[in-house]
Amino acid sequence: MKTTQDAELxxxxxxAADFAAKELVEAREDHDRYPFLPLFEDVLIxxxxxxxxxxxxxxxAGGVEQGMTALSLILDDICRSDASLGGVxxxxxxxxxxxxxxxxxALLPPLASGDHSYQEALIACPSFDNPGETGNLLRAEGKGxxxxxxxxxxxxxxxxxxxxxxxxxxxxxxxGYSLFLVDITNPGVNVSExxxxxxxxxxxxxxxxxxxxxxxxxxxxxxxxxxFTAAADKMFLAAAAMATGVMKGSFTEAFEYxxxxxxxxWEIINWSEVRMLLASLxxxxxxxxxxxxxxxxxxxxxxxxxxxxxxxxxxxxxxLACDATTDGIQLLGGNGYMKDYGQEKRFRDxxxxxxxxxxxxxxxxxxxxxxxxxxxxx
Amino acid sequence: xxxxxxxxxxxxxxxxxxxxKALLEREPRFDDMAVSLLAMPRLPxxxxxxxxxxxxxxxxxxxxxxxxxxxELDRKKHEDPDFLPWEFVEEANRWGLYTLFMPTxxxxxxxxxxxxxxxxxxxxSACTGMSNLVGVHYLGxxxxxxxxxxxxxxxIMRDTGEGEKTGKPCLISLAxxxxxxGTDVEEVDLVSKAQLACQAKKVKxxxxxxxxxxxxxxxxxxxxxxxxxxxxxxxxxxxxxxxAIKNGMKGFSFGRQERKMGQKGCPASELIFEDCFVPDDLxxxxxxxxxxxxxxxxxxxxxxxDYIVAASRxxxxxxxxxxxRGAYEEALRFAxxxxxxxxxxxxxxxxxxxxxxxxxxxxxxxxTYEEANYANDLHGMFKVMEWKPIFYYLKYMPKPIMxxxxxxxxxxxxxxxxxxxxxxxxxxxxxxxxxxxxGSLAKFAATDIGVKNGQLALEMMGRAGLRHDRGAxxxxxxxxxxxxxxxxxxxxxxxxxxxLIGRDVPGARVxxx
Numbered sequence: 080m081k082t083t084q085d086a087e088l089x090x091x092x093x094x095a096a097d098f099a100a101k102e103l104v105e106a107r108e109d110h111d112r113y114p115f116l117p118l119f120e121d122v123l124i125x126x127x128x129x130x131x132x133x134x135x136x137x138x139x140a141g142g143v144e145q146g147m148t149a150l151s152l153i154l155d156d157i158c159r160s161d162a163s164l165g166g167v168x169x170x171x172x173x174x175x176x177x178x179x180x181x182x183x184x185a186l187l188p189p190l191a192s193g194d195h196s197y198q199e200a201l202i203a204c205p206s207f208d209n210p211g212e213t214g215n216l217l218r219a220e221g222k223g224x225x226x227x228x229x230x231x232x233x234x235x236x237x238x239x240x241x242x243x244x245x246x247x248x249x250x251x252x253x254x255g256y257s258l259f260l261v262d263i264t265n266p267g268v269n270v271s272e273x274x275x276x277x278x279x280x281x282x283x284x285x286x287x288x289x290x291x292x293x294x295x296x297x298x299x300x301x302x303x304x305x306x307f308t309a310a311a312d313k314m315f316l317a318a319a320a321m322a323t324g325v326m327k328g329s330f331t332e333a334f335e336y337x338x339x340x341x342x343x344x345w346e347i348i349n350w351s352e353v354r355m356l357l358a359s360l361x362x363x364x365x366x367x368x369x370x371x372x373x374x375x376x377x378x379x380x381x382x383x384x385x386x387x388x389x390x391x392x393x394x395x396x397x398x399l400a401c402d403a404t405t406d407g408i409q410l411l412g413g414n415g416y417m418k419d420y421g422q423e424k425r426f427r428d429x430x431x432x433x434x435x436x437x438x439x440x441x442x443x444x445x446x447x448x449x450x451x452x453x454x455x456x457x
Numbered sequence: 458x459x460x461x462x463x464x465x466x467x468x469x470x471x472x473x474x475x476x477x478k479a480l481l482e483r484e485p486r487f488d489d490m491a492v493s494l495l496a497m498p499r500l501p502x503x504x505x506x507x508x509x510x511x512x513x514x515x516x517x518x519x520x521x522x523x524x525x526x527x528x529e530l531d532r533k534k535h536e537d538p539d540f541l542p543w544e545f546v547e548e549a550n551r552w553g554l555y556t557l558f559m560p561t562x563x564x565x566x567x568x569x570x571x572x573x574x575x576x577x578x579x580x581x582s583a584c585t586g587m588s589n590l591v592g593v594h595y596l597g598x599x600x601x602x603x604x605x606x607x608x609x610x611x612x613i614m615r616d617t618g619e620g621e622k623t624g625k626p627c628l629i630s631l632a633x634x635x636x637x638x639g640t641d642v643e644e645v646d647l648v649s650k651a652q653l654a655c656q657a658k659k660v661k662x663x664x665x666x667x668x669x670x671x672x673x674x675x676x677x678x679x680x681x682x683x684x685x686x687x688x689x690x691x692x693x694x695x696x697x698x699x700x701a702i703k704n705g706m707k708g709f710s711f712g713r714q715e716r717k718m719g720q721k722g723c724p725a726s727e728l729i730f731e732d733c734f735v736p737d738d739l740x741x742x743x744x745x746x747x748x749x750x751x752x753x754x755x756x757x758x759x760x761x762x763d764y765i766v767a768a769s770r771x772x773x774x775x776x777x778x779x780x781x782r783g784a785y786e787e788a789l790r791f792a793x794x795x796x797x798x799x800x801x802x803x804x805x806x807x808x809x810x811x812x813x814x815x816x817x818x819x820x821x822x823x824x825t826y827e828e829a830n831y832a833n834d835l836h837g838m839f840k841v842m843e844w845k846p847i848f849y850y851l852k853y854m855p856k857p858i859m860x861x862x863x864x865x866x867x868x869x870x871x872x873x874x875x876x877x878x879x880x881x882x883x884x885x886x887x888x889x890x891x892x893x894x895x896g897s898l899a900k901f902a903a904t905d906i907g908v909k910n911g912q913l914a915l916e917m918m919g920r921a922g923l924r925h926d927r928g929a930x931x932x933x934x935x936x937x938x939x940x941x942x943x944x945x946x947x948x949x950x951x952x953x954x955x956x957l958i959g960r961d962v963p964g965a966r967v968x969x970x
Contacts, residue, residue: 207919213796342651343641352950409941418716434915
């Protein structure tokens with residue numbers, strides 16, 4: 080991403096790249112074996128220490144008060160090596176953003192490292208859902224700010240790692256859902272074992288069952304979707320940044336391998352079909368990088384129509400990443416399919432990232448709906 | 458003159474019979490375009506009933522064994538990468554799956570070989586890993602058959618039959634890939650440049666093998682291993698040796714199992730050879746035996762590889778169709794059970810189109826492996842066994858007569874001589890081009906479809922598709938390997954070019970950039 084104009088961004092970029100190289104690369108395979116091996120808690124502690132979990136939060140909430148370009152840069156750098164940490168950053172940032180959009184900042188105590196553990200900084204939420212879409216909602220009863228939540232909700236990301244979750248629930252009679260901050264260490268909450276999933280193994284999700292558990296209403300009753308939509312506008316860029324990073328990691332490993340692996344008497348990069356695949360991968364990376372940079376710039380400058388652009392960029396880049404990481408494995412042949420290399424994980428992670436924030440086809444339909452409603456696509 | 462009159466003219470027309478022949482041999486050649494049309498009248502009608510029965514059996518086996526265990530086995534392998542699914546293999550052995558498609562001549566149950574593809578599709582739709590646990594055994598069988606060493610075919614396949622009776626599975630694997638050479642060993646034009654290390658040195662009474670083979674599917678679970686290696690590593694194209702290795706031979710051992718992304722139930726093994734002596738009677742074919750054949754050592758080498766891959770790639774195509782179908786079936790189930798925006802997903806037009814696309818992918822993929830099998834029926838490995846007189850003779854010959862009267866003749870050198878005459882000396886270029894070309898086409902078309910349907914299913918299912926307990930994500934992980942093994946899809950595209958396109962383009966060269 081373009082960072083040359085801004086010294087602070089360059090510094091963040093370097094810091095994130097160094098962090099990834101030092102903390103993520105070597106133990107990637109072991110980190111990926113969660114829940115069959117321990118979670119990479121040492122990495123989470125260090126990530127919290129450098130402020131990765133509070134990047135967008137205002138200073139009064141202990142945050143770093145950075146913008147979308149900074150968040151995207153960091154996710155891009157991190158996800159080149161291991162997108163699981165990117166998933167942790169993404170999910171907690173989404174929860175923070177929804178709370179801030181709901182004017183619920185008061186619910187966020189200062190979370191800066193030094194005063195608080197990483198578990199306190201994290202907030203779980205169903206980050207793979209657009210909550211209204213498939214009815215993955217709890218029931219809420221009550222009034223004012225205090226409600227009791229019941230029912231089951233699937234795939235709440237980070238629920239096994241932290242004590243608080245931002246959960247969508249529907250109050251009977253309301254048309255839309257509401258958001259509630261819930262203490263999931265409450266005895267009325269049954270947290271499942273981590274749901275074993277395709278990718279992002281070290282960013283685990285759990286299914287929850289709640290039985291009349293107290294939840295603090297975040298924002299206005301029935302207005303959860305507005306908060307989600309506003310937060311999602313920004314977080315689409317974050318998802319695109321994750322996909323871009325994964326794709327770049329895939330290209331880098333394939334490019335290096337192609338210059339070392341010999342076949343047919345010379346290094347495989349000398350075969351033109353291999354170069355064609357590499358070129359296709361490199362072009363996808365470059366297009367993603369340019370799209371993301373421009374979409375972040377538009378968001379930071381509050382350019383008209385930036386949110387539509389962010390969604391278009393994310394949908395396109397996420398799809399590119401799925402294709403690119405498929406070729407990323409192919410370029411390494413049998414080795415690409417094995418866990419000794421990073422390509423198979425990137426393939427899984429790219430597909431997982433594509434599902435962030437809801438069903439992909441619905442994201443596309445929503446995009447055209449917005450244009451039909453009068454948003455200017457250009 | 459009407460069109461029909463033009464057609465009736467055939468060889469009597471202005472162009473003469475040579476002209477008509479030339480028109481039909483113009484690319485794409487009629488014989489390559491209409492493989493199924495040409496094959497069907499020649500094939501025994503009983504193949505239809507056998508195929509139906511094979512599919513029925515596969516579905517019963519899926520319900521009883523594969524589906525209840527597929528996710529558990531996959532998860533177990535995540536947890537313990539060294540786990541070996543003996544329980545499944547023993548169950549498949551009890552069901553008779555390892556002799557089902559072996560000729561009765563060699564103690565098998567004699568179901569026609571093309572029916573194996575349908576069988577593998579069925580199993581693959583439930584679990585591609587388990588489908589491999591069955592199917593890869595037949596890759597070993599096909600490799601053995603490609604040597605046309607009838608004595609060894611009889612000995613080794615009868616071991617599998619014996620293993621079925623005793624409850625001790627006797628699977629056969631193919632060991633060809635090496636740490637420094639994957640694609641190269643699948644193509645004779647490349648093998649001379651390969652970084653090979655597994656060598657068989659001729660000694661008195663046999664060969665001594667040293668080296669390693671990797672990515673050997675079912676390696677740890679097999680008893681016999683068809684080892685493809687080379688006598689002279691500087692001249693591998695002319696010195697290929699196929700040896701039958703069995704467990705327990707001195708100097709042969711298993712190394713590690715690979716940590717794969719998917720198809721986890723089927724181990725990818727390392728085979729280690731350290732001064733492993735292989736006696737002459739376990740040599741399937743080598744340069745010495747090849748001297749009796751019409752072709753050069755290199756041509757014979759290519760014929761062996763082509764016979765194997767023309768058949769096995771149709772099977773990999775069937776895996777691809779199976780996994781594509783599995784992904785489609787999960788997506789369909791999700792669409793039936795889920796409401797999106799307050800309406801059943803199955804009633805959203807976009808979802809219906811997506812499901813139709815996935816269904817089409819499955820159907821088109823199936824057509825490609827069927828056509829590849831027809832090409833093998835006409836020109837490849839199956840042509841003798843599916844010649845009507847032989848087919849019915851073997852089908853209805855009482856087993857005791859087969860075992861007691863006919864079997865001893867199989868050990869006579871003359872039978873091997875006859876089969877090698879048919880398969881090596883009498884093979885025409887257009888035979889291998891059609892069978893191998895269609896094998897490659899089926900392999901890369903159907904496996905690309907497998908990955909595509911895996912991707913589409915997860916797009917439709919979103920978060921639900923990511924969960925291991927829903928099964929869809931496993932299909933995607935499983936599918937990706939299919940684009941790699943049995944020759945990468947890039948190699949298969951090049952082979953198709955070589956067999957069906959480049960042959961008619963003067964100056965066209967493959968693998969010579």
